[in-house]
Amino acid sequence: xxxxxxxxxxxxxxxxxxxxxxxxxxxxxxxxxxxxxxxxxxxxxxxxxxxxxxxxxxxxxxxxxxxxxxxxxxxxxxxxxxxxxxxxxxxxxxxxxxxxxxxxxxxxxxxxxxxxxxxxxxxxxxxxxxxxxxxxxxxxxxxxxxxxxxxxxxxxxxxxxxxxxxxxxxxxxxxxxxxxxxxxxxxxxxxxxxxxxx
Numbered sequence: 258x259x260x261x262x263x264x265x266x267x268x269x270x271x272x273x274x275x276x277x278x279x280x281x282x283x284x285x286x287x288x289x290x291x292x293x294x295x296x297x298x299x300x301x302x303x304x305x306x307x308x309x310x311x312x313x314x315x316x317x318x319x320x321x322x323x324x325x326x327x328x329x330x331x332x333x334x335x336x337x338x339x340x341x342x343x344x345x346x347x348x349x350x351x352x353x354x355x356x357x358x359x360x361x362x363x364x365x366x367x368x369x370x371x372x373x374x375x376x377x378x379x380x381x382x383x384x385x386x387x388x389x390x391x392x393x394x395x396x397x398x399x400x401x402x403x404x405x406x407x408x409x410x411x412x413x414x415x416x417x418x419x420x421x422x423x424x425x426x427x428x429x430x431x432x433x434x435x436x437x438x439x440x441x442x443x444x445x446x447x448x449x450x451x452x453x454x455x
Contacts, residue, residue: 292350336369352398
């Protein structure tokens with residue numbers, strides 16, 4: 258039971274995490290979301306982005322979609338100097354599936370600007386969220402979506418518990434009869450068996 262609780266808690270916190278000195282949040286969170294989408298990353302030091310040797314001067318937030326090979330949609334945000342320790346981006350994304358949000362690392366600003374999708378002159382840093390194709394991290398849809406699977410208003414739980422309490426108080430005698438009648442017959446049967454044996 259404890260493992261299920263921890264797994265459920267971890268699943269709910271997927272779009273927001275604090276790992277060491279890296280803070281990341283995607284808004285709106287959830288699986289099925291609507292535009293606009295924002296990404297917020299902050300670190301205590303540049304080394305928290307885990308950029309390998311030779312690629313430790315510039316960084317960017319990198320978003321990748323789960324399309325077939327050769328049809329991937331990629332979006333890069335930034336070209337931040339290593340002295341920049343936070344970035345916030347809000348964007349209107351094309352409708353579709355997205356698989357990961359990562360940090361890309363570059364040696365020079367020219368490399369970052371010339372190769373924003375990390376095809377030749379960069380290296381991957383820390384993975385902020387998601388895995389890779391075909392695992393889908395989130396889906397952007399058109400129309401009105403709350404971002405949650407189920408929306409519950411603030412008074413639902415108290416109203417539901419009041420209803421259940423009223424239902425039990427109204428049906429108290431019926432519940433006692435349903436539980437008590439078979440129990441009474443069982444007790445009488447046992448008593449009769451005890452006296453019959455003597």
